[in-house]
Amino acid sequence: MDGVERERLAAYVRDEDKARFLLGVTITRRVLGVRFSLPPAKVSLDRTCFECGKPHGKVRADGVxxxxxxxxxxxxxxxxxxxxxxxxxxxxxxxxxxxxxxxxxxxxxxxxxxxxxxxxxxxxxxxxxxxxxxxxxxxxxxxxxxxxxxxxxxxxxxxxxxxxxxxxxxxxxxxxxxxxxxxxxxxxxx
Ligand SMILES: CC(C)(COP(=O)(O)OP(=O)(O)OC[C@H]1O[C@@H](n2cnc3c(N)ncnc32)[C@H](O)[C@@H]1OP(=O)(O)O)[C@@H](O)C(=O)NCCC(=O)NCCS
Ligand SMILES: [Zn+2]
Incomplete structure (x- = not known):
């Protein structure tokens, strides 16, 4: 995970919400890691919200x-x-x-x-x-x-x-x- 994701993970109160978020991040990073020939942790993801600038928006990556x-x-x-x-x-x-x-x-x-x-x-x-x-x-x-x-x-x-x-x-x-x-x-x- 990147710093934003570690903060998002820590902010969830319920374990099941943590687990769901973590799974989403892991699937995203592992699939894109294969696609871009990068270690999953090196995949660059942008979560900036178009409305307020906080990192809770639609997740984006270059080229996909x-x-x-x-x-x-x-x-x-x-x-x-x-x-x-x-x-x-x-x-x-x-x-x-x-x-x-x-x-x-x-x-x-x-x-x-x-x-x-x-x-x-x-x-x-x-x-x-x-x-x-x-x-x-x-x-x-x-x-x-x-x-x-x-x-x-x-x-x-x-x-x-x-x-x-x-x-x-x-x-x-x-x-x-x-x-x-x-x-x-x-x-x-x-
Ligand atoms: C964002 C929203 C579509 C999520 O729907 P949901 O059924 O509650 O939750 P889901 O699990 O299906 O989707 C969550 C994922 O949607 C993505 N997402 C966030 N904002 C999104 C948007 N505007 N459009 C598309 N996808 C979005 C994120 O990737 C998020 O997952 P992650 O943060 O774990 O990576 C919904 O909560 C919403 O429309 N909220 C209102 C918009 C809003 O408040 N925006 C913030 C303004 S400051
Ligand atoms: Zn927002």
């Missing part, structure tokens, strides 16, 4: 587009040659889906949700949510973007299969649907 995400038991890093956004969320069965949907989803999506109940409704909401977050993370806007608007033209979003407890989506700023290859990081981390 990146997106990092963590939630629940999963951590993911996307690498692309086009601006990319990756979002994973653990499904929360106890969430107030209707309440959140009113502020976070488009009218058409709210109507779609009415077809579901219980955990299926929480899963459906989380699917929509990760699609939106992935798109907003691809453009770098984050949640400051307009959530209730339909997804912007020129952004391709694809759901990823990550099991029943989580939902995940990947977005690229591109006119063409992306070719997506999903790999486990287990071997990389061992």
């Amino acid at each position: 587009e990146l997106s990092v995400t963590h939630s629940g038991e999963l951590v993911g890093v996307a690498f692309s040659d086009q601006p990319v956004g990756l979002d994973v969320e653990k499904v929360d069965p106890g969430m107030d889906v209707d309440g959140v949907a009113r502020v976070a989803l488009s009218a058409a999506e709210v109507r779609e949700l009415e077809r579901y109940d219980g955990i299926a409704k929480a899963r459906a909401f989380t699917t929509y949510w990760t699609r939106k977050e992935a798109a907003l993370k691809a453009t770098g806007e984050g949640l400051r973007g307009e959530l209730r608007a339909p997804l912007a033209a020129g952004i391709q979003v694809q759901e990823l299969e990550v099991g029943a407890d989580h939902r995940a989506a990947l977005a690229v700023v591109s006119a063409e649907p992306p070719v997506v290859r999903v790999e486990s990081a287990t071997a990389l981390l061992s």
Whole structure:
């Protein structure tokens, strides 16, 4: 890790947040280390926030587009040659889906949700949510973007299969649907 990452790691209070952050950093550095023929610690990453200048923004490296995400038991890093956004969320069965949907989803999506109940409704909401977050993370806007608007033209979003407890989506700023290859990081981390 670099100094910024060591400070970020130390600032997390909960062990699980530390673990998720550390995994994201490790996957990013090991993959880019191979790609750039550098030791992982020598890979130069920029985390400067466009809004406030603090090092909590979208992680950037020269010559590659990146997106990092963590939630629940999963951590993911996307690498692309086009601006990319990756979002994973653990499904929360106890969430107030209707309440959140009113502020976070488009009218058409709210109507779609009415077809579901219980955990299926929480899963459906989380699917929509990760699609939106992935798109907003691809453009770098984050949640400051307009959530209730339909997804912007020129952004391709694809759901990823990550099991029943989580939902995940990947977005690229591109006119063409992306070719997506999903790999486990287990071997990389061992
Ligand atoms: C940033 C944001 C998109 C993260 O989403 P999340 O679901 O809470 O968390 P995720 O685990 O999926 O994503 C976190 C990762 O997103 C990346 N990220 C941070 N800001 C980002 C942005 N504007 N666009 C894309 N990616 C961003 C970081 O790499 C971060 O991981 P890391 O710091 O461990 O490397 C979301 O919290 C957000 O939009 N926040 C509001 C924007 C904001 O407050 N910006 C700061 C202004 S001072
Ligand atoms: Zn900021």
